[in-house]
Amino acid sequence: MGRTxxxxxxxxxxxxxxxxxxxxxAPVDRVMIHDITGPLAIEKxxxxxxxxxxxxxxxxxxxxxxxxxxxxxxxxxxxNMRKFALEQGILNYDIREGVCHQxxxxxxxARPGEIIxxxxxxxxxxxxxxxxxxxxxSTDMGFALKFGALYFRVPETIKIQGEGKFPDRVTxxxxxxxxxxxxxxxxxxxxxVEFTGVAxxxxxxxxxxxCCNMAIExxxxxxxxxxxxxxxxxxxxxxxxxxxxxxxxxxxxIFCNSIEFDVSTLEPKVAVPHNVDNVVPVSKVAGTPxxxxxxxxxxxxxxxxxxxxxxxxxNNSFSDKVRVIIIPxxxxxxxxxxxxxxxxxxxxxxxxxxxxxxxxxxxGAFGLLAPGExxxxxxxxxxxxxxxxxxxxxxxxxxxTAAASAIKGEITDPREI
Amino acid sequence: MRVWKFGDNIxxxxxxxxxxxxxxxxxxxxxxxxxxxxxxxxxxVSPGDIIVGGKNFGCGxxxxxxxxxxxxSGVKYVIAESFARIFYRNSINTGLLPLVCTxxxxxxxxxxxxxxxxxxxxxxxxNNYRTEPVPDFLRTISEAxxxxxxxxxxxxxx
Ligand code: SF4
Numbered sequence: 401m402g403r404t405x406x407x408x409x410x411x412x413x414x415x416x417x418x419x420x421x422x423x424x425x426a427p428v429d430r431v432m433i434h435d436i437t438g439p440l441a442i443e444k445x446x447x448x449x450x451x452x453x454x455x456x457x458x459x460x461x462x463x464x465x466x467x468x469x470x471x472x473x474x475x476x477x478x479x480n481m482r483k484f485a486l487e488q489g490i491l492n493y494d495i496r497e498g499v500c501h502q503x504x505x506x507x508x509x510a511r512p513g514e515i516i517x518x519x520x521x522x523x524x525x526x527x528x529x530x531x532x533x534x535x536x537x538s539t540d541m542g543f544a545l546k547f548g549a550l551y552f553r554v555p556e557t558i559k560i561q562g563e564g565k566f567p568d569r570v571t572x573x574x575x576x577x578x579x580x581x582x583x584x585x586x587x588x589x590x591x592x593v594e595f596t597g598v599a600x601x602x603x604x605x606x607x608x609x610x611c612c613n614m615a616i617e618x619x620x621x622x623x624x625x626x627x628x629x630x631x632x633x634x635x636x637x638x639x640x641x642x643x644x645x646x647x648x649x650x651x652x653x654i655f656c657n658s659i660e661f662d663v664s665t666l667e668p669k670v671a672v673p674h675n676v677d678n679v680v681p682v683s684k685v686a687g688t689p690x691x692x693x694x695x696x697x698x699x700x701x702x703x704x705x706x707x708x709x710x711x712x713x714x715n716n717s718f719s720d721k722v723r724v725i726i727i728p729x730x731x732x733x734x735x736x737x738x739x740x741x742x743x744x745x746x747x748x749x750x751x752x753x754x755x756x757x758x759x760x761x762x763x764g765a766f767g768l769l770a771p772g773e774x775x776x777x778x779x780x781x782x783x784x785x786x787x788x789x790x791x792x793x794x795x796x797x798x799x800x801t802a803a804a805s806a807i808k809g810e811i812t813d814p815r816e817i
Numbered sequence: 818m819r820v821w822k823f824g825d826n827i828x829x830x831x832x833x834x835x836x837x838x839x840x841x842x843x844x845x846x847x848x849x850x851x852x853x854x855x856x857x858x859x860x861x862v863s864p865g866d867i868i869v870g871g872k873n874f875g876c877g878x879x880x881x882x883x884x885x886x887x888x889x890s891g892v893k894y895v896i897a898e899s900f901a902r903i904f905y906r907n908s909i910n911t912g913l914l915p916l917v918c919t920x921x922x923x924x925x926x927x928x929x930x931x932x933x934x935x936x937x938x939x940x941x942x943x944n945n946y947r948t949e950p951v952p953d954f955l956r957t958i959s960e961a962x963x964x965x966x967x968x969x970x971x972x973x974x975x
Pocket of ligand 1: 464465499500501520522697698699757758761762779780
């Protein structure tokens with residue numbers, strides 16, 4: 401009986417032949433904790449009677465949601481986590497590197513065939529590197545820190561086949577928004593989503609990260625792109641010693657559903673308030689005035705996104721009716737963007753450029769919205785209250801659409817600039 | 818047991834907004850449960866009340882602060898048509914029992930609900946409802962009182 405890529409990853413970790421539906425206790429290759437879910441995970445770890453983490457070189461800690469600390473309780477949480485990292489001898493990037501998911505991936509901590517868990521729902525992003533990665537809560541994390549393993553129900557897989565070439569100014573973000581719109585916010589609950597086909601094999605790592613990142617927005621446990629030469633090149637730039645191997649679903653592997661998308665006919669898309677699956681073509685909401693535009697987050701805060709925004713910006717300025725907030729997702733992305741001269745262009749065009757962190761996406765640190773305000777954001781969630789007031793409206797889009805709209809002061813199709 | 822009825826896709830930001838995640842104590846979190854979404858909840862909820870949701874209850878972030886805020890309010894059971902995966906797990910792990918009932922949407926807000934856990938049933942205003950049994954492995958954790966008491970007894974798992 402053929403197996404999917406996810407079934408193969410679990411089988412190799414268990415040392416048996418496992419299939420979708422099996423409940424297994426599987427060893428994990430790496431775990432990630434950050435400043436929001438970490439304190440509780442550490443508390444649970446201690447409550448479970450644990451003293452030492454299962455393997456200190458397999459734990460990565462960093463702070464990204466509320467940095468630099470924006471309140472005394474946040475500062476205290478971070479202080480306690482620092483102490484834990486020192487006692488345990490685990491790697492703590494503290495506030496230096498940026499948003500957790502971007503940092504894990506770009507430091508080479510997510511590799512093909514691995515099982516990685518993070519105490520954050522968008523951990524599924526590491527599937528861009530061919531890992532099985534999933535978000536968990538703090539008690540599960542306490543358990544994993546103690547035992548180096550966790551129970552999983554091996555998920556069925558939905559196959560998303562992407563065909564064709566992207567038209568100008570239509571991006572992987574528009575594709576994943578369309579997919580979520582079609583599958584629905586709970587259409588992939590408990591399942592894995594495998595992204596295949598030429599649209600994905602042609603896609604750069606940044607685009608693959610955007611798509612895998614948002615797998616959770618259709619309820620999925622993980623998103624995964626089968627590793628190919630693009631994946632291995634990216635990994636080897638970071639971990640030169642790693643040995644290449646092949647990993648993909650068998651032809652006779654069983655998928656619970658298979659859906660095809662032709663990207664060549666795709667338009668720029670927007671998710672309108674207050675659910676990520678309320679997806680419409682940008683033309684449908686064009687002209688809606690916006691108060692704030694945010695380009696950043698683990699979904700679309702990479703160099704490639706800023707390059708897109710700069711191409712749209714050209715010699716224009718941002719509208720002075722709009723607060724434009726730009727936040728690279730990591731130090732590495734920040735430096736690439738800086739060296740390309742984009743930061744200066746953004747600042748001169750009227751944007752506020754912040755140091756790497758979650759920013760307004762987190763809805764607590766800064767950049768909050770007042771009642772009645774509208775924000776356009778390249779992040780991944782438009783839930784009521786996600787970026788401040790529950791009476792504010794958050795729309796989600798690509799960096800191109802965000803830039804075009806920031807120029808006009810209203811939601812704008814990037815193909816019209 | 819009073820029913821607090823919610824709709825579909827109740828997300829974790831609605832259960833506990835991001836700005837309160839600096840707190841880890843269930844009682845403190847409970848003061849802000851559903852703030853901005855249903856402000857009367859934190860003020861009027863009584864221990865033993867039950868939350869009833871629609872589809873995809875608890876979607877969104879992995880924040881365990883969501884089940885903790887509910888537990889801190891004195892609520893021990895959430896009944897919904899379906900749950901988001903991480904919230905479901907987090908609930909079992911922290912001792913909040915998530916019960917799936919495909920007819921949950923017909924239960925009115927403010928109704929009195931009598932739970933009969935042992936036979937996967939509950940009664941609302943004379944009508945009988947069924948809940949789906951909790952999967953075996955999760956029931957073991959739930960019966961231990963959550964993942965912490967379950968894990969305390971173990972030295973190793975692999
Ligand atoms: S950028 Fe947003 S989605 Fe990503 S980890 Fe931070 S808060 Fe979560």
